[in-house]
Amino acid sequence: MGAVEVSSLIAPGKRVLALSGGVGGAKLALGLSKLLSPDQLTIACNTGDDFDHLGLRICPDLDTVMYTLSGRNNTELGWGLAGESWRVLETLGQLGGETWFRLGDMDIATHLARSEWLRQGETLSTATRRLCAALGVAHPLLPMSDDPVSTLVHTDQGVLSFQHYFVREQCRPAVRGFEFRGIDNARPQPELMALLDSADLAAVLICPSNPFVSVDPILKVPGVRAALRATRAPVIAVSPIVGGIAIKGPTAKMMAELDMPSSALAVAGHYGDLLDGFIIDETDAAQARDITGSGVAVRVAQTVMKTLDDRIMLAAEALRFAAAV
Amino acid sequence: MGAVEVSSLIAPGKRVLALSGGVGGAKLALGLSKLLSPDQLTIACNTGDDFDHLGLRICPDLDTVMYTLSGRNNTELGWGLAGESWRVLETLGQLGGETWFRLGDMDIATHLARSEWLRQGETLSTATRRLCAALGVAHPLLPMSDDPVSTLVHTDQGVLSFQHYFVREQCRPAVRGFEFRGIDNARPQPELMALLDSADLAAVLICPSNPFVSVDPILKVPGVRAALRATRAPVIAVSPIVGGIAIKGPTAKMMAELDMPSSALAVAGHYGDLLDGFIIDETDAAQARDITGSGVAVRVAQTVMKTLDDRIMLAAEALRFAAAV
Numbered sequence: 001m002g003a004v005e006v007s008s009l010i011a012p013g014k015r016v017l018a019l020s021g022g023v024g025g026a027k028l029a030l031g032l033s034k035l036l037s038p039d040q041l042t043i044a045c046n047t048g049d050d051f052d053h054l055g056l057r058i059c060p061d062l063d064t065v066m067y068t069l070s071g072r073n074n075t076e077l078g079w080g081l082a083g084e085s086w087r088v089l090e091t092l093g094q095l096g097g098e099t100w101f102r103l104g105d106m107d108i109a110t111h112l113a114r115s116e117w118l119r120q121g122e123t124l125s126t127a128t129r130r131l132c133a134a135l136g137v138a139h140p141l142l143p144m145s146d147d148p149v150s151t152l153v154h155t156d157q158g159v160l161s162f163q164h165y166f167v168r169e170q171c172r173p174a175v176r177g178f179e180f181r182g183i184d185n186a187r188p189q190p191e192l193m194a195l196l197d198s199a200d201l202a203a204v205l206i207c208p209s210n211p212f213v214s215v216d217p218i219l220k221v222p223g224v225r226a227a228l229r230a231t232r233a234p235v236i237a238v239s240p241i242v243g244g245i246a247i248k249g250p251t252a253k254m255m256a257e258l259d260m261p262s263s264a265l266a267v268a269g270h271y272g273d274l275l276d277g278f279i280i281d282e283t284d285a286a287q288a289r290d291i292t293g294s295g296v297a298v299r300v301a302q303t304v305m306k307t308l309d310d311r312i313m314l315a316a317e318a319l320r321f322a323a324a325v
Numbered sequence: 326m327g328a329v330e331v332s333s334l335i336a337p338g339k340r341v342l343a344l345s346g347g348v349g350g351a352k353l354a355l356g357l358s359k360l361l362s363p364d365q366l367t368i369a370c371n372t373g374d375d376f377d378h379l380g381l382r383i384c385p386d387l388d389t390v391m392y393t394l395s396g397r398n399n400t401e402l403g404w405g406l407a408g409e410s411w412r413v414l415e416t417l418g419q420l421g422g423e424t425w426f427r428l429g430d431m432d433i434a435t436h437l438a439r440s441e442w443l444r445q446g447e448t449l450s451t452a453t454r455r456l457c458a459a460l461g462v463a464h465p466l467l468p469m470s471d472d473p474v475s476t477l478v479h480t481d482q483g484v485l486s487f488q489h490y491f492v493r494e495q496c497r498p499a500v501r502g503f504e505f506r507g508i509d510n511a512r513p514q515p516e517l518m519a520l521l522d523s524a525d526l527a528a529v530l531i532c533p534s535n536p537f538v539s540v541d542p543i544l545k546v547p548g549v550r551a552a553l554r555a556t557r558a559p560v561i562a563v564s565p566i567v568g569g570i571a572i573k574g575p576t577a578k579m580m581a582e583l584d585m586p587s588s589a590l591a592v593a594g595h596y597g598d599l600l601d602g603f604i605i606d607e608t609d610a611a612q613a614r615d616i617t618g619s620g621v622a623v624r625v626a627q628t629v630m631k632t633l634d635d636r637i638m639l640a641a642e643a644l645r646f647a648a649a650v
Contacts, residue, residue: 054441085410095456097438105416
């Protein structure tokens with residue numbers, strides 16, 4: 001990526017905050033991590049998907065970002081660790097235990113370590129820092145909060161915890177709305193707030209993650225939205241919807257069920273006046289004028305990230321856009 | 326084993342209760358299980374070694390007996406499951422987690438399943454029954470109690486939980502005494518008590534397990550000792566000490582540290598008037614007269630169980646002895 005001149009992307013001493021969910025967010029976060037040093041890039045992650053399962057505290061979005069930044073993510077599966085094995089889960093199934101949530105052996109070690117540290121009184125931030133250090137992830141990765149928040153999905157089949165909706169039911173129930181249990185009492189992660197309040201903040205990038213269940217929980221942690229409004233740094237989102245569909249996950253299906261058009265424009269509308277800029281895919285260039293009309297600057301880019309180069313190019317584009325907004 | 330005529334070992338409708346710790350007890354229990362049907366043999370197991378580790382409820386003695394009876398025990402290691410793998414623990418070590426207690430991947434599945442069932446409100450008896458059913462263990466295997474009991478070892482280096490003493494410290498600290506935390510409030514397992522009270526009970530066999538940390542916890546569950554005294558069935562123990570040493574484990578070392586001679590005679594003395602009969606090894610035949618002098622019948626046998634035939638022969642010998650006492 002010699003074509004990207006990092007010094008042109010961010011001024012000396014400045015820092016970037018990325019807000020991320022799981023897979024889609026992790027792709028952009030990886031691209032950013034290849035351009036920005038650990039001093040320049042902090043990633044804050046949704047923890048609304050976190051849940052207790054088989055006695056393990058599982059943090060799917062944090063882990064996806066962590067595994068991706070460590071280079072150990074499983075690119076074939078699209079989740080989990082490369083070279084994973086399944087001995088525990090296979091045996092658990094033979095014993096009559098629950099196997100709907102696919103836990104690999106190495107992944108289980110992550111959850112065992114984190115759960116133990118949390119039981120010992122460590123914060124999720126500290127546990128995440130220890131895991132990142134062990135996995136060689138140098139960029140700061142922060143949970144949105146050290147307090148537990150649980151995303152509940154209200155559906156035509158009742159209220160489901162997020163992982164039951166997402167994994168066990170494979171997003172089949174029709175969505176009626178969302179609830180982030182515990183969020184009113186959740187304190188935002190202190191380093192996240194300090195960065196949002198910092199004069200060194202050059203940009204906030206909302207990764208192309210699910211707006212409803214990946215980004216909204218972060219935005220709804222008390223204090224975060226106000227800090228995003230207050231910061232002088234531009235807030236830029238990348239549309240997770242391309243050509244009316246989501247690259248991965250149920251975003252488009254959810255939008256349809258919530259009686260929203262599944263379009264980049266509708267995502268921009270969902271984020272509303274929080275945004276200073278919005279990056280949409282070339283496919284959706286025709287929507288640029290409508291979005292601009294709502295007072296949000298638009299950049300049209302190649303947002304579908306198939307290769308590492310795609311990730312880095314989009315990251316560079318987002319940083320350039322932030323500098324220009 | 327065509328030489329063993331089962332009908333000569335136990336009368337129709339009669340039942341045998343074996344009290345077992347881990348490895349040594351499991352060997353005799355396996356031998357008994359080859360001679361007696363699930364209707365004829367019940368095994369009650371020490372749970373004082375049970376502990377919570379990495380959020381998992383681990384029951385080493387129950388598992389050793391269960392794995393042994395299922396034919397899946399690891400004969401090379403002498404503990405755990407055959408064909409075990411270590412992916413979780415290896416990864417946990419890389420992440421900075423605790424690895425002193427060697428948990429194999431398949432073994433972890435046992436603990437995950439049991440821990441989950443216990444969290445859901447099932448008793449340890451029910452969880453054990455489910456695991457046994459999945460593993461094809463047909464003989465009833467009972468925890469001594471469904472209430473948690475924790476063996477603490479008082480040593481010259483302070484008070485250690487049993488697994489910290491046994492596994493982490495490898496029995497190096499000198500023993501001063503034992504404490505079974507929670508035992509005063511532990512209720513004996515109901516089926517165990519029903520069997521002890523049953524007129525069908527033909528014999529109680531105390532397996533060659535550690536008298537102090539494997540058998541004593543069972544005997545000290547309120548009601549068990551009284552029921553053992555009250556039953557008309559003979560109570561027969563097999564000495565875990567052969568030629569002054571323990572076949573496996575720290576029994577002899579403990580006896581020395583407790584200022585007891587490490588001898589079969591001293592084990593008989595430890596059990597005291599609970600015993601109707603005591604089986605000692607041929608090596609220790611010279612002690613027979615002193616034991617008999619204390620009012621306990623003695624049978625000299627080949628008690629070192631190297632092969633499956635050894636286990637079955639000793640089991641048959643114990644049953645014949647019980648019938649004769």
